[in-house]
Amino acid sequence: MxxxxxxxxxxxxxxxxxxxxxxxxxxxxxxxxxxxxxxxxxxxxxxxxxxxxxxxxxxxxxxxxxxxxxxxxxxxxxxxxxxxxxxxxxxxxxxxxxxxxxxxxxxxxxxxxxxxxxxxxxxxxxxxxxxxxxxxxxxxxxxxxxxxxxxxxxxxxxxxxxxxxxxxxxxxxxxxxxxxxxxxxxxxxxxxxxxxxxxxxxxxxxxxxxxxxxxxxxxxxxxxxxxxxxxxxxxxxxxxxxxxxxGRQYNPVETYHSEDADILLITMGSISETAMTAIDTMRDKGQKVGLVRIRLWRPFPGPEFRKAVGKVKALAVVDRCLPPGATAGPVGTELRSLFYKVPSAPKIFNFIAGLGGRDVTVKRFEEMVDKTKAYIKKRPKELYEVIGVREK
Amino acid sequence: MANTDAIVGWKTITFGCHVLEPGSSAKFRTGDWRSQRPVLDKEKCIKCGMCWIFCPDMAYSRTEDGYFEANMEYCKGCGICAHECPKDAITMAPEE
Missing domain, CATH: 3.40.50.970 (Thiamin diphosphate (ThDP)-binding fold, Pyr/PP domains)
Structure with missing residues (x-):
């Protein structure tokens, strides 16, 4: 046993x-x-x-x-x-x-x-x-x-x-x-x-x-x-x-409070647990946020992912990789490609976070959701954004 | 390359692109890569077999009269035989 x-x-x-x-x-x-x-x-x-x-x-x-x-x-x-x-x-x-x-x-x-x-x-x-x-x-x-x-x-x-x-x-x-x-x-x-x-x-x-x-x-x-x-x-x-x-069921993508969400965080790996805590905190404040976690990265589960996000307004895609000179992080790029010209596709905003061991905290996830809310109304200048980076 | 034996579709190609038949490289005719062919002057040849030893494609074989002859289906025309021949009995002639 x-x-x-x-x-x-x-x-x-x-x-x-x-x-x-x-x-x-x-x-x-x-x-x-x-x-x-x-x-x-x-x-x-x-x-x-x-x-x-x-x-x-x-x-x-x-x-x-x-x-x-x-x-x-x-x-x-x-x-x-x-x-x-x-x-x-x-x-x-x-x-x-x-x-x-x-x-x-x-x-x-x-x-x-x-x-x-x-x-x-x-x-x-x-x-x-x-x-x-x-x-x-x-x-x-x-x-x-x-x-x-x-x-x-x-x-x-x-x-x-x-x-x-x-x-x-x-x-x-x-x-x-x-x-x-x-x-x-x-x-x-x-x-x-x-x-x-x-x-x-x-x-x-x-x-x-x-x-x-x-x-x-x-x-x-x-x-x-x-x-x-x-x-x-x-x-x-x-x-x-x-x-x-x-008795333990795994799927290509997992969801958390995604059904009625306006904004979905998209994560991979262990930061997803922090993201769920962040979602609990934000839900307590009445915000309609949820999570889709990608477990299967290759082959990319396109249909399962589309089904999981449903008709949500926007995705806040978290990448833990900054590809210099690219249009976005690898997950961000993947999802923009997946939803290209799909009718009623969600708006996709890409956040690079947690590089080289920097913690991605509940507060950081809240920051991403706040920015996503603002970006739904007014499109950001850049195709991705590095979260928590200091300028000076 | 004119060889057409290898033409298969992605659905019919062998699993893992493995070659399942041992020694099948003999079926791969490399002679059409050639731009020059070796020509033997039997007057000079001493039947030493250096061409046969050095040929990287094992295209040479010994004939009944003791001379060595390259199989034109496999000879790529590299000229190593002509270079190694101690009697300069092999010359490379342009392939028509």
Whole structure:
């Protein structure tokens, strides 16, 4: 039976990986992902987990090892963050089109320069188009559950794609929360053994990763892109079955007081809990505000998102990434594109907040809602705005 | 490139763009990339096989009379054989 314990989120996530009974962990430690990898290394050393731990010389090597082990048919896990993810970048684009179902936890952290070990989403947003399925966890329980879900979905033969579970560095990764840890029997019930569609086997040789000459490259990339889109059905089914077994229901997007709202905050990750507190405070003052939280980032759940926002007047979209020279943050851009020329589309205002570990407080959310109210009446000069930035 | 064997649609391309048949590269004719062809002067050739050893495409094979001949379906015309021939028995002639 499942046991509810007070546990650090990183350790709980590592426990999910142990319960998934992975075969290979290839990883390089980097703050704030370190505890995940440390715990797995320890579990393997003590014999609690029967797997190979590859202590690689870099993140580039980590992802290369993961591609090899997944291609050989091993259930494979890694984890990284920030500068480590950047070093991994070249290889990150490879397992998607090769259909290798590696699972990775990313403890989201800012990027240099200046050097910052603290939380925002700039690392993963720079890797937005690597062609992995990507989810964002809000709390520790979700980090645990989404990790098991990731193995289940990634390895489903209809999907066979790599998958990332994003958790906010420190704010989520290092927090101790009461988390229900499922038993081995329960996990085994949910997660079948990994049976790859193809694997490298000297007795039945195949080539993975050949050159894509101009006559086939477009078709190969299209096939991958369509596979990502088609995976949404299996992702949702995986959550449905999780709910049937363990009672916790997850959806591509979640709503909070959205039904009668005039303004909706749009968030991803752990700041959503602060946003809900802010909404409670504002509702007490009679303001009609609500929240839509994006859990599934890739493939982007367009129809689910449109349904969730309904006929609301305006969206206050929060981005935790400032792309220099762009028209808006990545989530803001995504949503403006989604609603372009849609009749009765909401007005979209984009706020950049919480960079490099700066807290996004209840007050900041209230500020965004106040600004949104003003912008509905009078359009702002800029397409996005950095919240809480000092000028002098 | 004139090769049309590889033309497939995105719905029919192999899973992961894998090549499922071992040794299938033999089916990929690279000879039409060629702008020059090697021409052998049998008077000079000593049948040493240096062309056969150095050919990066393994296009050369030994014929019954002991000479080495490049298969024009695979020879890309790189000229390495002509460069390596110790007797200058191979010259590169423009492909018509």
């Amino acid at each position: 499942a046991k509810r314990v007070g546990i650090e989120v990183s350790i709980a996530l590592a426990e999910a990986v142990r319960l998934a009974n992975v075969d290979v962990v290839a990883a390089f430690p980097i703050t704030p992902q370190t505890h995940i990898i440390e715990h797995l290394s320890e579990s393997i050393a003590t014999g609690d987990l029967d797997a190979n731990f590859i202590p690689v010389e870099s993140e580039h090597a980590a992802m290369s090892c993961c591609c090899g082990s997944s291609a050989a048919g091993a259930r494979t896990f890694t984890s990284s963050s920030s500068q480590g993810l950047m070093l991994m970048s070249e290889v990150l684009f490879i397992p998607g089109p090769l259909r290798l179902p590696i699972v990775m936890a990313v403890a989201n952290r800012a990027l240099s320069a200046p050097i910052s070990i603290w939380n925002d989403h700039q690392d993963i947003m720079s890797q937005r188009d690597i062609g992995w399925i990507q989810t964002f966890a809000e709390n520790g329980q979700e980090a645990f559950d989404l990790t098991l879900h990731a193995f289940r979905v990634a390895e489903d033969r209809r999907v066979s794609l790599p998958m990332i579970v994003n958790i906010d560095g420190f704010i989520l990764s290092h927090v101790i929360e009461p988390i229900e840890i499922l038993s081995q029997e329960e996990v085994d019930q949910y997660l079948p053994p990994f049976k790859p569609v193809y694997r490298l086997d000297p007795r039945r040789p195949i080539t993975m990763g050949p050159v894509g000459i101009p006559e086939v490259y477009t078709e190969a990339r299209m096939a991958h892109s369509e596979a990502i889109k088609a995976s949404k059905r299996v992702i949702i089914q995986g959550w449905k079955e999780f709910a049937e077994l363990f």
